[in-house]
Amino acid sequence: xxAALAEGHIASAVRTDGTPAxxxxxxxxWYGSMHVLRDISLQVATGERVVVCGPSGSGKSxxxxxxxxxxxxxxxxxxxxGTELTDDVRSLDAIRREVGMVFQSFNLFPHLxxxxxxxxxxxxxxxxxxxQAEELAMxxxxxxxxxEQANKYPGQLSGGQQQRVAxxxxxxxxxxxxxxxxxxxxxxxxxxxxxxxxxxxLAEDGMTMVVVTHEMGFAQQVADRVIFMDRGEVxxxxxxxxxxxxxSTDRLKLxxxxxxxxx
Amino acid sequence: xxxxxxxxSVAGVPEAVPRQPPALTTGxxxxxxxxxxxxxxxxxxxxVLAYFIVRWAIGFIDWAxxxxxxxxxxxxxxxxxxxxxxDHPGACWAVITEKHRFILFGTYPYEQxxxxxxxxxxFTALFVVSAMRRFWRWELAIVWAVTLITIxxxxxxxxxxxxxxxxxxxxxxxxTLILSTFxxxxxxxxxxxxxxxRRSSMPxxxxxxxxxxxxxxxxxxxxxxxxxxxxxxxxxxEGINIDKLLRAQVAVILFAGAYLAEVVxxxxxxxxxxxxxxxxxxxxxxxxxxxxxILPQALRLVIPPLVNTFIGFFKDxxxxxxxxxxxxxxxxxxxxxxxxxxxxxxxxxxxxxxxxFVYCFAMSRYSQNLEAELNRHRVR
Numbered sequence: 001x002x003a004a005l006a007e008g009h010i011a012s013a014v015r016t017d018g019t020p021a022x023x024x025x026x027x028x029x030w031y032g033s034m035h036v037l038r039d040i041s042l043q044v045a046t047g048e049r050v051v052v053c054g055p056s057g058s059g060k061s062x063x064x065x066x067x068x069x070x071x072x073x074x075x076x077x078x079x080x081x082g083t084e085l086t087d088d089v090r091s092l093d094a095i096r097r098e099v100g101m102v103f104q105s106f107n108l109f110p111h112l113x114x115x116x117x118x119x120x121x122x123x124x125x126x127x128x129x130x131x132q133a134e135e136l137a138m139x140x141x142x143x144x145x146x147x148e149q150a151n152k153y154p155g156q157l158s159g160g161q162q163q164r165v166a167x168x169x170x171x172x173x174x175x176x177x178x179x180x181x182x183x184x185x186x187x188x189x190x191x192x193x194x195x196x197x198x199x200x201x202l203a204e205d206g207m208t209m210v211v212v213t214h215e216m217g218f219a220q221q222v223a224d225r226v227i228f229m230d231r232g233e234v235x236x237x238x239x240x241x242x243x244x245x246x247x248s249t250d251r252l253k254l255x256x257x258x259x260x261x262x263x
Numbered sequence: 264x265x266x267x268x269x270x271x272s273v274a275g276v277p278e279a280v281p282r283q284p285p286a287l288t289t290g291x292x293x294x295x296x297x298x299x300x301x302x303x304x305x306x307x308x309x310x311v312l313a314y315f316i317v318r319w320a321i322g323f324i325d326w327a328x329x330x331x332x333x334x335x336x337x338x339x340x341x342x343x344x345x346x347x348x349x350d351h352p353g354a355c356w357a358v359i360t361e362k363h364r365f366i367l368f369g370t371y372p373y374e375q376x377x378x379x380x381x382x383x384x385x386f387t388a389l390f391v392v393s394a395m396r397r398f399w400r401w402e403l404a405i406v407w408a409v410t411l412i413t414i415x416x417x418x419x420x421x422x423x424x425x426x427x428x429x430x431x432x433x434x435x436x437x438x439t440l441i442l443s444t445f446x447x448x449x450x451x452x453x454x455x456x457x458x459x460x461r462r463s464s465m466p467x468x469x470x471x472x473x474x475x476x477x478x479x480x481x482x483x484x485x486x487x488x489x490x491x492x493x494x495x496x497x498x499x500x501e502g503i504n505i506d507k508l509l510r511a512q513v514a515v516i517l518f519a520g521a522y523l524a525e526v527v528x529x530x531x532x533x534x535x536x537x538x539x540x541x542x543x544x545x546x547x548x549x550x551x552x553x554x555x556x557i558l559p560q561a562l563r564l565v566i567p568p569l570v571n572t573f574i575g576f577f578k579d580x581x582x583x584x585x586x587x588x589x590x591x592x593x594x595x596x597x598x599x600x601x602x603x604x605x606x607x608x609x610x611x612x613x614x615x616x617x618x619x620f621v622y623c624f625a626m627s628r629y630s631q632n633l634e635a636e637l638n639r640h641r642v643r
Contacts, residue, residue, distance in 0.1 A: 068543075068544055070543060070544065093548065096544060096545070101541075103544075109538065109555075120547075124547060124551045124555070125548075169545070
C-alpha cells in the first residue's frame with residue numbers, strides 16, 4: 001500500500017526527466033550474518049529532495065553510503081545518473097565526481113587550510129587551474145558565510161563552521177547529487193541551525209539531495225519525500241505531510257512518538 | 264558567530280581582572296621544594312644522590328682533563344702507562360692525537376686523507392641543508408644527486424687527476440655515513456611502498472609485502488650481512504663480482520626497510536577512517552589520496568618512532584665489522600691493535616661515542632622541532 005503511494009508520488013514528480021538521478025533495485029547487504037539492507041528499491045529524481053529517517057541501526061547510513069560505494073552492496077543494482085556501480089574503478093571515479101558527500105564527523109583534512117580543503121579535489125580530479133579553483137572555493141565559502149576563515153586550519157573552527165566548510169568542499173566539485181549522512185548529529189544545538197540554513201539554501205537552488213537526518217523540521221520544510229527505514233527495510237515513504245501526520249504503519253507511529261517525546 | 268577562539272568572552276559580560284598565580288607555586292625554588300625536598304625521605308635521597316654525582320663528576324674531570332696526557336713524542340707511551348698505574352690515573356688522549364686520522368679514515372691512503380674529510384663535510388652539509396624547511400623544494404633532489412656523485416668521485420677517484428682508491432681501502436667515518444645515508448634514503452621510500460602494500464586490496468601484493476617484512480624481521484642483521492658477503496657471491500656466475508660494500512649496503516637497506524615499513528604502517532592505521540572516506544567521496548584517485556591526504560598525516564604521526572628507528576640504524580651500521588668492512592667503530596678498534604697503544608681502548612671508545620652522539624643527538628633534537636612545526640595545525 002505504501003509502495004503504491006510512493007510510486008504515485010514519483011510519477012507525479014514533475015522534475016523527472018528520463019533517467020532518475022539515483023536508482024536502487026532490490027539492494028541487499030549483510031555485515032557477516034547480519035542482514036542490514038533488505039530489498040531496498042528506491043528512485044530519486046533529478047532535483048528531488050529526499051529525507052531518510054528511522055531509528056539508529058535501521059540501515060539508513062549504510063544505504064546512503066552504498067550510493068557512492070563507501071560501502072559495497074552484495075545483491076541488487078545501484079545506478080547513479082544512469083551508470084551502474086560496479087567494481088570498475090573508472091566508472092566509480094566518474095560517479096564519485098558527480099556525487100558530493102557530507103559526513104556526520106565533518107572529515108575535513110586537518111593538515112590543510114580551509115581553502116586547500118576546498119581546492120584539492122577540483123585541482124587534482126577536475127584538473128582545474130589553481131587560481132580558478134581558489135576563486136570557486138571562495139565563492140562557495142562566501143555562500144556558506146565563512147570566507148574570512150579561508151586560511152585557517154579546520155582545528156581552529158567551531159563544529160558548525162567545519163560542517164559548513166565540508167559542504168562547501170563538496171560543492172566545489174560541482175556535484176549533481178549531494179548526500180548528507182546525519183550532518184547535524186555531531187553538532188552542539190546552537191550550531192545546528194547555521195548548518196541547516198545552508199542546506200535549505202542549497203535545496204532552494206534545486207540540488208538533488210538525499211539527507212539522512214533526525215531534524216524533522218528540516219524534513220517538513222524542504223523534503224519532497226520522506227523515507228522511513230527500520231531494520232534494513234523501507235517501511236513507508238511519501239510527502240512529509242503524509243508521513244508525519246498520517247503514518248500508516250505501527251513502526252512509523254512508534255518512531256514518531258519517540259521523536260516527538262524527545263522534542 | 265563568525266569567529267570562535269579560545270578565551271573569547273560572551274558579549275556584554277565584563278572581563279574578569281587577570282590574576283597572578285600564588286608566588287610560591289612557580290619558579291625554580293618552588294620546583295626544587297616540590298620535587299626534591301618535599302619530605303625528609305626525599306631530602307635524604309636528594310642529598311645522597313647529589314653526593315655520588317658530584318664525586319663521580321670530580322673523579323671524571325680529574326681523569327679526563329687534569330691528569331690527562333694530550334700528546335707523546337714518537338709513540339713513546341711509557342708516560343701514559345705510568346700514569347695509568349699511578350694513584351692519580353689520567354686519560355691518555357695522546358692515542359687520539361696520534362691515531363685520529365686512522366680512526367676517522369681507516370686505511371685510506373694517508374696523503375689522500377683530505378678526500379674522505381671533504382666527503383664527511385659534504386655529508387654533514389647535505390644533512391643540514393635537507394633539514395631546513397625553506398629548502399624543501401624539488402631542486403633538493405638535484406642537490407642530493409650532485410652531492411652523492413661528488414662523494415663517489417672523491418672516494419673512488421680515478422678521474423680528474425684523483426688517484427684511484429679501491430673500495431677495500433675505504434674506512435672510518437665515511438663508511439658509516441655512506442651506509443647510513445644511502446641505507447635510510449633508499450629504505451624509507453621502500454618502507455612506504457611496503458606499508459601501503461600491506462594494506463592493499465590486492466591479495467598478491469599484500470602477501471608479498473607481509474612475507475618480506477616477516478622474513479627480514481625474523482633474522483638478525485648479522486646473518487643478513489653474512490649472507491650478503493659470503494653466500495650471495497656463491498650464486499653469482501663466474502667472473503661477476505659485486506662490490507662488498509654494495510652488498511652490505513643492500514642488506515642494510517632491506518633490513519631497515521622492513522622495520523620502517525612497520526612504523527609507517529602504524530601511522531597509516533592510526534589515521535581515522537573518515538579521512539580515507541572523505542578523500543574517496545571527493546573522487547580522488549588512490550595516489551592522490553595517498554600523497555595528499557594519507558601520507559602527510561600518517562608520517563607526521565610517526566615522527567618519534569621513525570627517528571627512533573633512524574637513530575638505531577645509524578648505529579647498527581657498525582655491525583658491518585663482522586664482514587670486514589672498516590666503519591668508524593672497527594677503525595677505532597683496529598687503531599689500538601698496535602702493541603704500543605694496546606690498553607688505551609677507553610679513550611678511543613669515548614672519542615668514537617662522541618662522534619656517534621653528535622649525529623644521533625642532532626637527529627633527535629631536529630625531529631622534536633620538526634614534530635612541533637608540522638603539528639602546529641593540531642590546535643588542541
